[in-house]
Structure formats: C-alpha cells, structure tokens
Amino acid sequence: MSPLLKIRSERDQMSAIERRIADYLLENAHLLRDYSSQQLANALGISQSSVVKFSQKLGFKGYPDLKYSIGEAVARGHGQDDAHAVESVHADPHAALAERLWHGKARAEEETRLINPAERIDAIAELIQDARRVFIIGLGEDGIPARALAMKLAMIGILSVHHFDPVLMTASTATANQNDLLLVFSELGKQTALCHLARTFGEAGGKVVSVTRHTPNPLRAHADFSLLVSAHDERAHVEPLLYQSALQHLLDLIFILLCERGQGRLSQLDSNAERIQDMLDT
CATH class of the missing domain: 3.40.50.10490 (Glucose-6-phosphate isomerase like protein; domain 1)
Structure with missing residues (x-):
C-alpha cells in the first residue's frame, strides 16, 4: 500500500500532532527528499522524537524508511493525482476540474475500502x-x-x-x-x-x-x-x-x-x- 494512501486512511484516528505531520507530508511529499527528521520537526515546531514515533506508528523502522517509501510513491505518481488535471487546464478547464474531482473520489473510495475489511x-x-x-x-x-x-x-x-x-x-x-x-x-x-x-x-x-x-x-x-x-x-x-x-x-x-x-x-x-x-x- 502506498504510504501516502496509508496516511490518508489513518489520519482521522491520529492525535493533533500526528495530523499536523500527516498533512505536511501529504502536501509536501515531493519535497521530503531534502528534509531530515530534524528539519521536518523544525518546520512543524515539534520535537524530532514526534516525527520518529509517527513513522514507527505507520509501520516503518524510522523516518528515513518512511521518507524513502514516500519518495518511491511520488516517483510512481501516487502522490500526484492532480498532475494530468494541471497539464490539461489550459486546453479544457472543465475537463481538468472533472479529472481532479474523479481522482479525489477514487482516492476516497480506496481509502474507505482499506479501512473496511x-x-x-x-x-x-x-x-x-x-x-x-x-x-x-x-x-x-x-x-x-x-x-x-x-x-x-x-x-x-x-x-x-x-x-x-x-x-x-x-x-x-x-x-x-x-x-x-x-x-x-x-x-x-x-x-x-x-x-x-x-x-x-x-x-x-x-x-x-x-x-x-x-x-x-x-x-x-x-x-x-x-x-x-x-x-x-x-x-x-x-x-x-x-x-x-x-x-x-x-x-x-x-x-x-x-x-x-x-x-x-x-x-x-x-x-x-x-x-x-x-x-x-x-
């Protein structure tokens, strides 16, 4: 399972600090390769241990493993659902909007399916x-x-x-x-x-x-x-x-x-x- 999808599906069960980390990762997935755990913690105004614990709670050994997994997901396109919509916006704004909405619905359906065994x-x-x-x-x-x-x-x-x-x-x-x-x-x-x-x-x-x-x-x-x-x-x-x-x-x-x-x-x-x-x- 994509780590980004896992983060989205488990976000509602997270604490306030964990949700802050989750939202930052989801919004900045393509930038994480340049962030250490300490830099991420500084950006969010939290402790480095909170970042490490967040990574381990998701099933990773630590933040480096989580960062690597997210990087792979982004490279495969899992973190950029709106890419096609952005590319086509100049050609057909309605098509771009529809495509973005479709990706959102597909993502919500997948998350929902994963939390209902x-x-x-x-x-x-x-x-x-x-x-x-x-x-x-x-x-x-x-x-x-x-x-x-x-x-x-x-x-x-x-x-x-x-x-x-x-x-x-x-x-x-x-x-x-x-x-x-x-x-x-x-x-x-x-x-x-x-x-x-x-x-x-x-x-x-x-x-x-x-x-x-x-x-x-x-x-x-x-x-x-x-x-x-x-x-x-x-x-x-x-x-x-x-x-x-x-x-x-x-x-x-x-x-x-x-x-x-x-x-x-x-x-x-x-x-x-x-x-x-x-x-x-x-």
Whole structure:
C-alpha cells in the first residue's frame, strides 16, 4: 500500500500532532527528499522524537524508511493525482476540474475500502440478509443514502423500515428483538437522539450498525459493527462530495453481495422492477 494512501486512511484516528505531520507530508511529499527528521520537526515546531514515533506508528523502522517509501510513491505518481488535471487546464478547464474531482473520489473510495475489511463487510451483509426487519435512519443529508438503501433492500425482498425522524423510529422499534437490525447513518456520529436510539435498540437485543466517518464518535460506541468512510479535501465544498461518493460505493458493494448471495434476490429485483415500470407506464 502506498504510504501516502496509508496516511490518508489513518489520519482521522491520529492525535493533533500526528495530523499536523500527516498533512505536511501529504502536501509536501515531493519535497521530503531534502528534509531530515530534524528539519521536518523544525518546520512543524515539534520535537524530532514526534516525527520518529509517527513513522514507527505507520509501520516503518524510522523516518528515513518512511521518507524513502514516500519518495518511491511520488516517483510512481501516487502522490500526484492532480498532475494530468494541471497539464490539461489550459486546453479544457472543465475537463481538468472533472479529472481532479474523479481522482479525489477514487482516492476516497480506496481509502474507505482499506479501512473496511472484507470480513466486516461480509458480516454486515449477513446481518441484513438474516434480519427479520431492517430499520434504517439518517438525519439531514445522511437521510439521502439511508432512504436509497431502504428502497434497494425492499426491491430484493428484504423488509426495511425507513424513518428520518428519531421519534417515529423510536416508536417503530419498540417491539425490536434479537432478530432485528438497525442501520444508523450519521457522518459525524454525534447526534444525541441517534445515540440514544442505538443504545435502546441494543438493549432490546437487536444488532446495530453505524455508518460514520472514520473517527472516534459516540455512535460507534453503541454499534455492534461500523461502516467507516474516509474522505478528505481541503476545499470545504468538495469534501462532502467525496464522502457521499465513497459511502455510496460502499453501500453498492453490500447491495451487490446481497443480490448475488441471496437465493432468489435477483429474480425478486427483476419482478419488482417490472411491477414498478408497469405502474409508471399506466
């Protein structure tokens, strides 16, 4: 795995000092060959030992190994995703913008895939497959992918109950037991109402899956499993787009697993799609 990709994917779990080092490395990867650990520490106003510990935490023997690995990644082009966009900006500004956005989405998807191991994805797909009822909730923008997933599950014959109001969801889950599943979408995982809902659902014996950013947050603490999303961009208007794209790719992967592993799911999907089309055509 590219060290730059590893740094990006683990950034949300880092301390404040570690994030400063990570951001500096990501932004100045092409300049690191000229930096010693002491020079890097001086540039950031931190101790040299912090740089060494950061390198070791990433799995390297020390800073020289990390610097060499980053240098190789840059030489292969891993640290310069926007290179083609920069070259083509004079010819077609829209193409350059689209290419940069595409690289950002691809990077976010790769980071997200790396922090969600296959065994976790399989376990969550199995929970959805075997659940008596799948309750799904998300507030605000989190409600958009939540609603879309609920509809997809219904199309393949999985009973799903979607709400965008935690009060209504609390009422709906009053009879929940160990055969039920709750999926809670919350980018930051800090909404008190959702944390309360997840806790009470778990106390009733049901399983809880949280869908959040790759950060420590209260909602994850109440979940049996967590789907994690890693998406970063210095532009505040772009970062949400990367998050939504990476999240959708993750949900699509689970949906495909459910379709292809569940007996009769694909035929159910075709049948429901045909019924809906007939209704729209009349």
